[in-house]
Amino acid sequence: MNFGLSEEQVLLKNTIRRFLEEQCPTTRVRAIMEGESGHDPALWEGLVDLGVSGLIIPAAYGGSGLELLDFALAAEELGYACTPGPFIGVAMATVALLEGGDAAQREQWLPRIASGKALATIAFGEGDGEWDPRKYAARVQGDQLTGAKPFVPYASAADAIIVAAHDSNGPGLWLVERGAPGIEIIRLKVNDLTRRVETVRFTGTPARKLGGNAAALQRTLNAGCVLIAGDAYGGSSRCLEMAVQYAKQREQFGQIIGAFQAVKHQVANLACELEPSLSLYWYAAHAFDRIHDKSERHAALAKAHLSDLYDRVTRDTTELHGGIGFTWEFDLHLWFRRAIFDRSFLGDANFHRARAADLAGW
Amino acid sequence: MDLSYSEEYEKFRAEVRRFLQENWTDEDRNSAPPPDQRAAMMGAVIRTDERATKFRQKAIERGYLYRHVPKRYGGGEQPPDSLKGTIIVEEFRRAQAPGEIMGQGPSMLVPTLVEHGTEEQKQQFVCDTLLGKISWCQGYSEPGSGSDLASLRTRAELDGDFWVVNGQKIWTSNADTSEWMFCLVRTEPDAPKHDGISYLLIDMQTPGLTVRPLRQMTGDADFNEVFLDNVRVPVKNLVGKRGQGWIVSRSTLKHERNLIGSSLLSRRTLDGIIMLAQGINLRGQPAIKDPHIRNRIIELESKVLANEYHGYRLLTMQHRGEEAGTAQLVTKLYGTMLGYDIGKLAMDMMGDRGLLAPGEETAPAMGMFVTAYMWSLGILIAGGTANIQRNVIAERGLGLPRDQAVNRK
Numbered sequence: 198m199n200f201g202l203s204e205e206q207v208l209l210k211n212t213i214r215r216f217l218e219e220q221c222p223t224t225r226v227r228a229i230m231e232g233e234s235g236h237d238p239a240l241w242e243g244l245v246d247l248g249v250s251g252l253i254i255p256a257a258y259g260g261s262g263l264e265l266l267d268f269a270l271a272a273e274e275l276g277y278a279c280t281p282g283p284f285i286g287v288a289m290a291t292v293a294l295l296e297g298g299d300a301a302q303r304e305q306w307l308p309r310i311a312s313g314k315a316l317a318t319i320a321f322g323e324g325d326g327e328w329d330p331r332k333y334a335a336r337v338q339g340d341q342l343t344g345a346k347p348f349v350p351y352a353s354a355a356d357a358i359i360v361a362a363h364d365s366n367g368p369g370l371w372l373v374e375r376g377a378p379g380i381e382i383i384r385l386k387v388n389d390l391t392r393r394v395e396t397v398r399f400t401g402t403p404a405r406k407l408g409g410n411a412a413a414l415q416r417t418l419n420a421g422c423v424l425i426a427g428d429a430y431g432g433s434s435r436c437l438e439m440a441v442q443y444a445k446q447r448e449q450f451g452q453i454i455g456a457f458q459a460v461k462h463q464v465a466n467l468a469c470e471l472e473p474s475l476s477l478y479w480y481a482a483h484a485f486d487r488i489h490d491k492s493e494r495h496a497a498l499a500k501a502h503l504s505d506l507y508d509r510v511t512r513d514t515t516e517l518h519g520g521i522g523f524t525w526e527f528d529l530h531l532w533f534r535r536a537i538f539d540r541s542f543l544g545d546a547n548f549h550r551a552r553a554a555d556l557a558g559w
Numbered sequence: 560m561d562l563s564y565s566e567e568y569e570k571f572r573a574e575v576r577r578f579l580q581e582n583w584t585d586e587d588r589n590s591a592p593p594p595d596q597r598a599a600m601m602g603a604v605i606r607t608d609e610r611a612t613k614f615r616q617k618a619i620e621r622g623y624l625y626r627h628v629p630k631r632y633g634g635g636e637q638p639p640d641s642l643k644g645t646i647i648v649e650e651f652r653r654a655q656a657p658g659e660i661m662g663q664g665p666s667m668l669v670p671t672l673v674e675h676g677t678e679e680q681k682q683q684f685v686c687d688t689l690l691g692k693i694s695w696c697q698g699y700s701e702p703g704s705g706s707d708l709a710s711l712r713t714r715a716e717l718d719g720d721f722w723v724v725n726g727q728k729i730w731t732s733n734a735d736t737s738e739w740m741f742c743l744v745r746t747e748p749d750a751p752k753h754d755g756i757s758y759l760l761i762d763m764q765t766p767g768l769t770v771r772p773l774r775q776m777t778g779d780a781d782f783n784e785v786f787l788d789n790v791r792v793p794v795k796n797l798v799g800k801r802g803q804g805w806i807v808s809r810s811t812l813k814h815e816r817n818l819i820g821s822s823l824l825s826r827r828t829l830d831g832i833i834m835l836a837q838g839i840n841l842r843g844q845p846a847i848k849d850p851h852i853r854n855r856i857i858e859l860e861s862k863v864l865a866n867e868y869h870g871y872r873l874l875t876m877q878h879r880g881e882e883a884g885t886a887q888l889v890t891k892l893y894g895t896m897l898g899y900d901i902g903k904l905a906m907d908m909m910g911d912r913g914l915l916a917p918g919e920e921t922a923p924a925m926g927m928f929v930t931a932y933m934w935s936l937g938i939l940i941a942g943g944t945a946n947i948q949r950n951v952i953a954e955r956g957l958g959l960p961r962d963q964a965v966n967r968k
Contacts, residue, residue, distance in 0.1 A: 198568070198642055199561045200871035201879065266560060441957045456960045458946075461953035468952055469889040469896075476868035477861065483560050495864075502861040547854060554853035559837070 200476070202270070210270050216247055217278035223528045229281040230390035230531075236354050241282050242313050249275075250287055251311030253295065258307035265292075265420055266482040269427035273478075276431030279531045281391035285424060285542075286318030286350035292420040293319060293359045297370050297409025306357060306372075315356040319417065320346035320397055321543070328544035329552075330414050335362035335399070337371055341379075342404040348394040348542065352382045358397065360404065361414050368411045371404035378402060389538035391531070416485075419493050421543050422500035423485055426478040429503035429539045430471075432532045433510040437467050439529065440514040447519075463517060467510050474506055497553040501546035507536040562871070568642055575623065575650045582617055583656040607691030611657040615690055623647050624659050625689050628673055633686025641877045663732070664688040664695035668741050671758070675799040675807045680760070684739075698728040698742030698761065698785060699808075706947050708743070709752050709805060713787060715744035715759060722746070722759060722797065724767075724790040730941070734770045734783035737763055747802045756804035760796040767791070777917075777933045825894065828901050828931065829863045831924075832856065836908055839923055846908040855904050862897050869893070885956035892948040895939040902932035 202210070220243055229237045244250065252268050254260025261267075268288060275284055291310055294303055294317075309315035322328045323335065324347045335344025344362055352358060358373045373380065379402035382395050407413060441464055444455030454460050481499035484491040511533040515522040522529050540546070564572065587610060618624045619635045626644060628634020637643070651658040659665055669688055672681055687693040704711040713726025724744055734740065740761045747755035761768070767790035772780035799807040836847035836856060846852045869886070876883045905928035906913045917926030939945050953959045 198564050198645070198871065198878075199875055200868065201560065201875040203560075441959065444959055452963055453960050455953075456962045458950065458962060461959050462946065462949040464957055464959065465892075465949035465952035468885055468957060469892045469949075472886045472889045473862070473865035473869035473893055476872045477865040479560065479872075480864070480868045483562070488562075498857065498861045498864065501857070502865065550854050550857040551850065553857045553860075559833070559847045559853065559856075 200479070206267060206270055209267060210274055213244075213247060213249065213271055213274040214277065216243060217274065217280060221278050221280055223279065223531065226279050226281055226391060226531060234351075234354065235390055235393040236282055236351055240280075241316075244275075244280075244282070244284075245311075245313030249284070250291075250313055253291060254307045254311045258303065259311040260307065264482075264486040265423060266479065266486055268420075269423050269478065269482040272424040272427035273431035276428035276535065277435045279391055279432065279435075279528075279535060283316055283318065283351040283354060285392060285421065285428075286355065287316055288424055289319040289417055289421045290317035290357065290359045293370050293407060293409075293413060293417040296416045297407035297413030298372075299408045302372060302405070302407060309356075316351065316354050317357040317359065318350050318352060318355040319421075320349040320352070320358050320360040321418065322346070322348055324348075326541070326545055326548060328418070328548060330361050330368045330411065330418070333361055333363060333368065335360060337362050337364040337369075337404055337406070340403055340405070341401045342371055342373060342399045343379075343401055345396065345398045347396045349397045350392060350394050352395040352397045353384075359407070359417075360399070361417075362404075364406070366410070368414055370407040370409060370414050370417070372407060373399065373402055373404045377404075389534040391535065392538050394542075415493060418543065419485055419496035422496040422549070423478065423481045425539050425543055426481060426496075426499040426503040428535070429507035430475055430478050432535050432539075433467075433471055433474075433503075433507050436510050436514040436529070436532050437464065437471060440464050440467070440517045443518055460517065463513055467513055470506055471510070474503055478503055494553050494556050497549035497556070500543065501549040501553075504536070504539045505546050507539050511536040564642065564646070568646060571643055572646045572650060575647055576654075578618070578621060578623070579650060579654040579656055583614055583654055587614070588655050606657050607660065612690050612692075615657055618651075618656075619689070623651075625665070625669075628669060628685065628689065632673065632681050633689050641874050645874060660689070660691045662691075662694060663697045663741075664693065664739075667697065668695050670810050671741070671798065671807060674810055675758075677795070677798075679795065680798065684760070693739055694733065694737045696731045696734040696737040696740045696763075696783075696785075698731060698740045700730045701727055702729050706944055709756065711743055711745060711756065713742070713744045714748070715746045715757060715792070717746075717794070718791075720794050721791040722757075722794060724759070724761070724787045724792055726787050728785040728787070729773065729782075731770075731783045731785045732781060734763070734785050735772065739763060740785070741798075743804050743808055746804075750802060753805045754802050756808075757801045758798040758804035758807040759792050760798060761787075761790065761792050765790050765792065775937065777930055777937075825863045825866055825897055825901065828898075829860060831928075832859070832901060832905055832908070835905060835923060835928065839908060839912070841908060841910055852904075852908060855907075859897075859900055859904055862893075862900065866893060866897060885952060888948075888952045888956045891943065892945055892952065895935070895945060895948075898931075898935035898938055902928070902935040906932050 221240060229235060248261050249271050251260030252263050252271055253265065256262045287310060294306055306315065306317060310317055323333055342360060342362055356375045360371045360373055362371055379400040381398040385395055387394055444460050444464060445453060447454045478499045481495040484495045515529050515533060518529060521527050590610060615624060622635040622637045625634040626637035628636065630636040665688055669685055672685055684693060699708055701711050701713060713724065715722040715724045740763055742759045742761050743756050744759055745755050746757040767788040769786040771784045773782040773784050774780045775782060833856065836852060837845055839846050841849055873883055873886060909923055909928060912923050913929065915922035915926060917930050919926055954961055
């Protein structure tokens, strides 16, 4: 019974954390997010050099051959540091290729993703909060994809987009390459400027099918849920740290505000909720890796639970900071916006809870 | 990350199972007197009859029970190993065999005596307490001293070879059935508040002691008030030095905070909630089909699982000898808030059947959920209220400063 991280995993976390402390302080986060694309290739390259993009890619393709738990730890650290960039899309596309890609597709894309030479992303949800793959309207007929995906992470920067759609056999995954005919990408004004999403419209776009069908699609979604949960945990723990730090410094009414019981209780409540939620996301990642029959429900539970928590943490933390917390200049809203992303990307908490109830067979 | 046990521990588990098969048979199990319902919910057996005692003695000899207590005082005395401890609890529960006695004697008094008691006290009390031959109640809280326990006013004055005790204790569970009480009393009225307290062992048969049942909001009287009127306690029943009682008692309060809010209880109660939801109708359909109820059950399940896995994480940290810090400090608060969520959901599912009281035949599950709903509030208050827990988390865990306005003297 070893419900904890290995030395290597702790080292991985610390390495990513140190790198981001040095290379991605909030000044750089702001510079990138205020830029046009919200993506800094140099920063991504730094993460690639650490092995982040290739964490779960087998060594044969130039990756580290690790598991989703390790990937989720990286997601946590990226969330902790509010890191701008295409991680979530790249990560889910990688899972899709591993779960559903044929040998040629894996050979073509995985080494380039691991080495940072290519970016990939995923196009799943179709708006109105619908993230159930069985309900997607995007269709493939004779290798031609038609449909609209409103929220695709970093579509403009992607060399490959893995699209969830249907053909006559049902739901599946298709790969579309940059520059293919019939793709229209529409820029959006978004709240989380560190993780841009764009609308992509496909009209008769050539698409190559991944072999895995519905199961691979679901695994990809499950992995994405776990990674979002990890991000939410990382961001929440950063916000709690900031709240505690502020409570120890700020003086009002003749004392450090952290001495007031109401302030103490607010942070204590957050800490109380945060601690067990770490174990929930760890378990969900572990289930994806090793306890497959529990994986789908746990991914849904973790995503819902952690994104709800992130919402509460960011609100309470901002409130605790008083007026300064509400300014653009103060960094807190960076994470507040991340929480807004995590709330609904891949499906909101109610969607996932309804799914989990259905999966329980009730 | 690995949820399985290594070969060494699976061998140990097999050994424990063999011991149980040989020493606690079907006949033993079936001879059981009807179990206490609440204890049964927690999966514990609190029998102390001769059959159970003989079994416990064997289990202690094998090092399965009371592993933290030296052999010479009747314990199992084993090197600390939380994984072995967990395996033992799991297997004993599975076999419905008598485990460590759940009560304030074994869990609080014994560790205190082992750490602070005289040789005579250890010899007199420890072994019999571990076997349930002596049962204990805790004389701590007073009407005027609850969260601020150190402000307690029950006085003890030295008269020759006796401490003469006057005062009142409250919330004393099992005072009516206990043989002894471990009691905090003020012996140094002029000293600063924490330095004026002593820890006394009081025989409940001593003249001057009156026990009065305290009826709680559920309607039952599981607690008591204890009135002490010139109760004479031999000086040899002082544990630790006079004036050191607060320090002596610290170990017991730490234990109490871990005891309450068990994740096993939450899991079983969740299963009960799901069964209730499947069996009860709410506006024309089983409650489990109602989308709001489904949503809340899943929210609850997430917290129950988070709580369980948090337990695994703490177990791992303990086994590795790592400092758990804030992670350890949140357990009581999390568990008791979860108890509230569970109770609340049950009440909502029952709808107007929540109007019916325990004992009413037509009440769902004989009104058990209503009792649980009320008890969840009791548990939240007992052993350190939720607000005290929050203070502890904030101050000891997160390092926030103490309130300067609070009188610490």
